[in-house]
Amino acid sequence: xxxxxxxxxxxxxxxxxxxxxQDVLSNVRHTYITPPxxxxxxxxxxxxxxxxxxxxxxxxxxxxxxxxxxxDVICYTKGPGMxxxxxxxxxxxxxxAQIYNKPIVAVNHCIGHIxxxxxxxxxxxxxxxxxxxxxxxxxxxSRQRYRIFGETIDIAVGNCLDRFARLLKLSxxxxxxxxxxxxxxxxxxxxxxxxxxKGMDVSFSGILSYIEEHLSGWLDSKEFTPxxxxxxxxxxxxxxxxxxxxxxxxxxxxxxxxxxxGVGCNEKLQDMMKVMCKERNAVLYATDERFCIDxxxxxxxxxLLQYKTQGHTSWAETTCVQRYRTDDVHISWRE
Amino acid sequence: MNNFELIAQGAEARVYKGIxxxxxxxxxxxxxxxxxxxxxxxxxxxxxxxxxxxxxIRAKAAGIATPAIYLANLERRCIYMEYIEDAIIxxxxxxxxxxxxxxxxxxxxxxxxxxxxxxxKLHLKNIIHGDLTTSNVxxxxxxxDHIKKYENAANNFVIIDFGLARTESSVxxxxxxxxxxxRSLLSxxxxxxxxxxxxxxxxxxxxxxxxQCKEIVSKYKEVQLRGRKRLMIx
Ligand SMILES: Nc1ncnc2c1ncn2[C@@H]1O[C@H](COP(=O)(O)OP(=O)(O)O)[C@@H](O)[C@H]1O
Ligand SMILES: [Mg+2]
Numbered sequence: 420x421x422x423x424x425x426x427x428x429x430x431x432x433x434x435x436x437x438x439x440x441q442d443v444l445s446n447v448r449h450t451y452i453t454p455p456x457x458x459x460x461x462x463x464x465x466x467x468x469x470x471x472x473x474x475x476x477x478x479x480x481x482x483x484x485x486x487x488x489x490x491d492v493i494c495y496t497k498g499p500g501m502x503x504x505x506x507x508x509x510x511x512x513x514x515x516a517q518i519y520n521k522p523i524v525a526v527n528h529c530i531g532h533i534x535x536x537x538x539x540x541x542x543x544x545x546x547x548x549x550x551x552x553x554x555x556x557x558x559x560x561s562r563q564r565y566r567i568f569g570e571t572i573d574i575a576v577g578n579c580l581d582r583f584a585r586l587l588k589l590s591x592x593x594x595x596x597x598x599x600x601x602x603x604x605x606x607x608x609x610x611x612x613x614x615x616x617k618g619m620d621v622s623f624s625g626i627l628s629y630i631e632e633h634l635s636g637w638l639d640s641k642e643f644t645p646x647x648x649x650x651x652x653x654x655x656x657x658x659x660x661x662x663x664x665x666x667x668x669x670x671x672x673x674x675x676x677x678x679x680x681g682v683g684c685n686e687k688l689q690d691m692m693k694v695m696c697k698e699r700n701a702v703l704y705a706t707d708e709r710f711c712i713d714x715x716x717x718x719x720x721x722x723l724l725q726y727k728t729q730g731h732t733s734w735a736e737t738t739c740v741q742r743y744r745t746d747d748v749h750i751s752w753r754e
Numbered sequence: 755m756n757n758f759e760l761i762a763q764g765a766e767a768r769v770y771k772g773i774x775x776x777x778x779x780x781x782x783x784x785x786x787x788x789x790x791x792x793x794x795x796x797x798x799x800x801x802x803x804x805x806x807x808x809x810x811i812r813a814k815a816a817g818i819a820t821p822a823i824y825l826a827n828l829e830r831r832c833i834y835m836e837y838i839e840d841a842i843i844x845x846x847x848x849x850x851x852x853x854x855x856x857x858x859x860x861x862x863x864x865x866x867x868x869x870x871x872x873x874x875k876l877h878l879k880n881i882i883h884g885d886l887t888t889s890n891v892x893x894x895x896x897x898x899d900h901i902k903k904y905e906n907a908a909n910n911f912v913i914i915d916f917g918l919a920r921t922e923s924s925v926x927x928x929x930x931x932x933x934x935x936x937r938s939l940l941s942x943x944x945x946x947x948x949x950x951x952x953x954x955x956x957x958x959x960x961x962x963x964x965x966q967c968k969e970i971v972s973k974y975k976e977v978q979l980r981g982r983k984r985l986m987i988x
Contacts, residue, residue, distance in 0.1 A: 561941075566944060568942070572981070609793050614794070619937075655794065669765040671942065698789075
């Protein structure tokens with residue numbers, strides 16, 4: 420039996436998760452929440468992680484009922500993400516590894532999402548829709564890589580939702596996306612937003628600037644309420660995501676879909692995907708916010724797979740990188 | 755549609771095969787997508803049926819092999835078009851052939867010659883396909899002799915699925931069209947990484963407007979760089 424700890428801090432969530440082989444022993448997270456109208460910036464986010472990380476780690480150990488000396492391998496997020504928060508998290512992971520003399524594994528954040536999604540849902544070889552604050556990708560596995568079939572050509576879908584929430588001054592607690600989802604339930608009228616799909620790629624920045632341009636007019640004239648706009652935004656961007664997922668499935672002849680990443684816990688998105696899957700006799704796999712939203716367990720899961728097939732990461736390579744593509748990682752643990 | 759038989763469910767439509775006015779015909783039905791809002795669904799379906807018909811007619815006029823359009827019905831969400839007989843989808847052809855003959859340059863040259871010349875022709879007429887993947891290319895009457903004499907490869911290629919096409923376009927649109935193709939080849943056909951650059955070479959050779967060709971190439975590099983540089987925060 421192998422015990423792995425995962426440290427995640429690439430954006431505004433700080434997480435520590437502990438697993439024993441395939442069992443989750445604990446999954447603790449603390450989120451840096453900014454006031455309405457404000458996004459999170461690297462310096463303040465790093466400060467938050469620095470303040471919380473020891474408590475989060477202790478809580479994860481307590482819940483798992485283990486001590487650091489019982490751990491077999493330390494895993495941390497190497498990237499992609501924001502430099503300063505990544506560095507804080509890596510620093511603690513490296514320190515713990517040194518003090519307790521444990522092997523350390525550097526993990527790609529995106530691979531963490533995918534591998535944890537596969538583990539939790541037991542899906543075998545799904546087409547993956549990876550949707551979060553910084554990423555929007557449709558991915559399928561072949562020949563030891565997760566290959567990117569489609570992606571955003573500008574901003575990520577989560578970033579689009581977050582910035583829209585800021586325009587409407589919605590609360591960031593627990594997350595902008597969650598509050599958009601709740602308001603959208605009361606929306607009725609569909610605003611005609613740009614819909615941009617290029618093959619298996621999508622673009623969101625045009626939608627955002629279109630909304631920026633029309634927002635005050637719409638609200639002042641009462642043509643659309645904030646609820647209508649939340650509803651319209653979700654209907655439009657989610658339809659785009661489902662369309663490119665379906666296109667990738669048709670192309671790759673796949674009949675399984677897995678949704679991962681923070682936006683993936685949106686129930687409206689999951690419901691829409693379910694309908695599409697039914698129309699093509701495919702199966703949808705999704706998880707809830709405990710696993711969709713960035714967390715430490717995902718890093719432990721991917722790190723442990725990597726550790727078992729490739730061993731630990733050499734000390735000199737336990738650095739951080741802001742850019743780190745999903746398809747850069749050699750997937751040694753799959754056929 | 756009584757004597758028509760469902761043959762496939764593609765990326766966005768169901769396709770049926772049968773006989774219409776005595777001719778082998780394919781009906782492409784963009785059935786109602788229940789996952790999206792009915793208004794959005796209507797708007798997209800209408801736009802795409804129109805785009806597909808318009809682009810196919812333009813492409814045909816430019817001498818590119820595409821199925822002939824027989825009938826379009828916006829109310830019933832479908833297009834009746836020529837059924838291409840004895841054809842194989844390029845994706846399946848590659849999966850079958852190339853995995854065995856991976857180092858066969860003739861095969862790569864054949865595909866590159868066919869696609870490169872056709873895409874150049876489309877772009878010269880300002881037609882953007884919008885979804886250039888190997889699932890949207892048919893190969894007809896293909897045998898080993900054809901592959902050896904690849905100069906005329908374009909005669910064996912039929913381009914389909916113009917739902918995301920546009921018939922007016924900028925240099926950037928053309929560059930993005932090529933980038934979409936490159937990415938789809940890299941993801942679905944990673945075993946033949948050289949294919950795209952061969953296609954692009956042929957494209958440049960056949961792009962008659964040399965000044966614009968230069969602009970497209972440099973725009974393409976820009977688009978590609980943008981893709982690589984995109985910051986990806988988890
Ligand atoms: N004109 C045609 N003749 C023969 N087969 C066709 C024709 N058009 C489409 N097909 C078949 O139907 C499939 C789906 O058609 P396509 O136009 O690509 O629809 P979608 O937008 O749903 O992908 C194609 O991959 C091909 O196998
Ligand atoms: Mg198609």
